[in-house]
Amino acid sequence: MEKFIVQGGKRLEGAVHINGAKNSVLPILAATLINAGENILHNCPDLRDVDSAIKILRYLGCRVERSGKTITVNSAGMDRWDIPHELMREMRSSVIFLGPIIARCGRARLSMPGGCELGPRPIDLHLGALSKLGVEISEERGEIVCRSGSMRGRDIILSFPSVGATENIMLAATACSGVTRIITAAREPEIYDLQQFLIKTGAAISGAGESEITVTGGKTRNDASHSIMPDRIEAATYLCAAAACGGSIMLEDAEPEHVGTMISSLAEAGCDIKIAGRRITIDSERPLGHIPPVRTMPFPGFPTDAQAQLMAAACVAQGSTLFLETIFENRFRHVGELVRMGADIRVSGRAAVVSGVERLHGAPVRCTDLRGGAALIIAALCAEGESEISDIYHVDRGYEHMEKTIASLGGRIRRI
Numbered sequence: 001m002e003k004f005i006v007q008g009g010k011r012l013e014g015a016v017h018i019n020g021a022k023n024s025v026l027p028i029l030a031a032t033l034i035n036a037g038e039n040i041l042h043n044c045p046d047l048r049d050v051d052s053a054i055k056i057l058r059y060l061g062c063r064v065e066r067s068g069k070t071i072t073v074n075s076a077g078m079d080r081w082d083i084p085h086e087l088m089r090e091m092r093s094s095v096i097f098l099g100p101i102i103a104r105c106g107r108a109r110l111s112m113p114g115g116c117e118l119g120p121r122p123i124d125l126h127l128g129a130l131s132k133l134g135v136e137i138s139e140e141r142g143e144i145v146c147r148s149g150s151m152r153g154r155d156i157i158l159s160f161p162s163v164g165a166t167e168n169i170m171l172a173a174t175a176c177s178g179v180t181r182i183i184t185a186a187r188e189p190e191i192y193d194l195q196q197f198l199i200k201t202g203a204a205i206s207g208a209g210e211s212e213i214t215v216t217g218g219k220t221r222n223d224a225s226h227s228i229m230p231d232r233i234e235a236a237t238y239l240c241a242a243a244a245c246g247g248s249i250m251l252e253d254a255e256p257e258h259v260g261t262m263i264s265s266l267a268e269a270g271c272d273i274k275i276a277g278r279r280i281t282i283d284s285e286r287p288l289g290h291i292p293p294v295r296t297m298p299f300p301g302f303p304t305d306a307q308a309q310l311m312a313a314a315c316v317a318q319g320s321t322l323f324l325e326t327i328f329e330n331r332f333r334h335v336g337e338l339v340r341m342g343a344d345i346r347v348s349g350r351a352a353v354v355s356g357v358e359r360l361h362g363a364p365v366r367c368t369d370l371r372g373g374a375a376l377i378i379a380a381l382c383a384e385g386e387s388e389i390s391d392i393y394h395v396d397r398g399y400e401h402m403e404k405t406i407a408s409l410g411g412r413i414r415r416i
C-alpha cells in the first residue's frame with residue numbers, strides 16, 4: 001500500500017496548473033455513449049476515477065484511446081447495457097452511466113454504486129425521475145434493472161438539487177419524445193459543462209447553471225469535441241494549502257468565479273488574493289486570521305467537497321470556526337485524524353467547531369475519503385515534524401499527482 005511521507009513546516013511558493021475537473025469529465029465520459037459516434041475530450045485529468053470510467057466504456061463496447069490529456073471515445077460499437085459489480089464498485093459516480101445507457105439502449109442493468117463513504121448515498125432521486133420519464137425499474141439480486149418502452153419528456157421536480165440526479169435526467173431526457181423540464185435542478189458549473197458537451201452532440205438543451213433545465217428529446221448523432229472545464233475543487237485545495245502553510249502561489253488555468261466562496265473565506269482570514277483572467281494568486285502569512293463560519297450548500301454556496309480542506313487550514317487559524325455540513329452525513333471522518341495531529345475540534349451532529357492552535361504536529365494518519373485525504377495532506381504540510389499518511393488511493397481518485405504538484409511548490413512530500 002502506498003503512503004505519503006510529509007515533512008511539515010515549509011512555506012509554499014510557485015505556480016500550479018489547474019487540471020480538468022473530475023466531476024465534469026466523469027459525466028461527460030458517460031455522455032459519450034449517446035451519440036453512437038466519435039467524441040474527443042481535451043483537458044482530461046489523469047485520475048483513478050477516470051481510469052474506472054474508461055474501463056466501463058470499454059466493457060460496454062466503446063473504443064477508447066488516450067493520448068496525454070486527450071481521450072477519444074468512439075461509442076458506435078456499444079453492444080452491452082450492463083455494468084458488472086466489480087466495475088460499479090470502483091466509483092460512486094458510475095451511477096451516471098444509467099441515464100446514457102438507457103438513452104442509447106432502452107434498457108440497463110447495474111449494481112448499486114461504490115465510492116466515498118460519506119454516509120448513505122441513495123439514488124432514489126435518480127430512479128424516481130427515470131420512472132417518471134417512462135422507465136420501468138426493478139431490483140433483481142442487488143442489481144437495478146431498467147427497461148424503457150417509449151420514454152416521454154415531462155416536468156421533473158427534484159426535492160433536492162442533486163448533482164448526479166440532474167445529470168442523469170439530462171442524459172436520459174435526450175432520448176425522450178417531447179420536452180423534459182428539470183425543476184430545482186442542481187446549478188453546479190459541471191452541469192453547465194455537461195450541457196455544452198451535449199449541445200455539441202446535437203442535443204437541444206438549455207438552462208444549465210440555473211435551477212430550471214429544458215431538454216427537447218431528439219437525435220444526438222453528431223461527433224463532438226470538447227475541452228473539460230478546470231477543477232474548482234483542486235483550485236480550492238491548493239488555495240487552502242497556501243493559506244495553511246503560508247506562502248505565495250499562483251493558480252493558472254483556473255476559473256475564479258467557481259471558487260468565489262473559498263476566495264471570500266480566505267480573504268476574510270487575511271489572505272491577499274488577486275484575480276487576473278484565469279489566474280488566481282494568493283499570498284498568506286502565518287498565523288492565518290479568523291475564518292468566518294462555513295455552511296456547505298449546493299452551488300453557488302460553499303462546496304461540501306472543499307469543507308475538509310478549509311477545516312485543515314482552520315486548525316491553525318486564529319479563533320474558532322464553525323463548520324456546518326448540510327449536504328452529506330458522515331463528512332467529518334477526517335476530524336479524528338486531524339485531532340491526532342493536535343487539532344482542537346469538537347463535533348456535534350452536522351456541526352464542527354475548530355479552535356485554532358499555534359501549531360499541529362506530525363503523526364501517522366489515514367485517509368478516510370478523497371477530500372478528507374487532501375485535508376490531511378494540508379495539515380501535514382503545515383505541521384511540525386513528519387507525518388505518514390496511509391490509504392492515499394482515496395486521494396489518487398481525484399487529484400492528479402498531488403505530491404508532484406506540492407513538491408514543485410517546495411512542500412516536502414514523497415510517495416513510498
Ligand code: UD1
Pocket residue numbers: 022023024026093120121122123124125126127160161162163164165186190304305327328329
Ligand atoms: C456530486 C459530486 C460530489 C459532490 C456532490 C455534492 C460528482 C461525480 N460527484 O455527487 O463530489 O460532493 O455532488 O456537491 O459530481 N441524494 C439523495 N438521493 C439521491 C441523490 C442524492 O438523497 O437520489 C442526497 C445525497 O445523499 C446527498 C445529497 O443528496 O446527501 C447530495 O448528493 P448529490 O448532489 O446527488 O451528489 P452526487 O451527485 O453524488
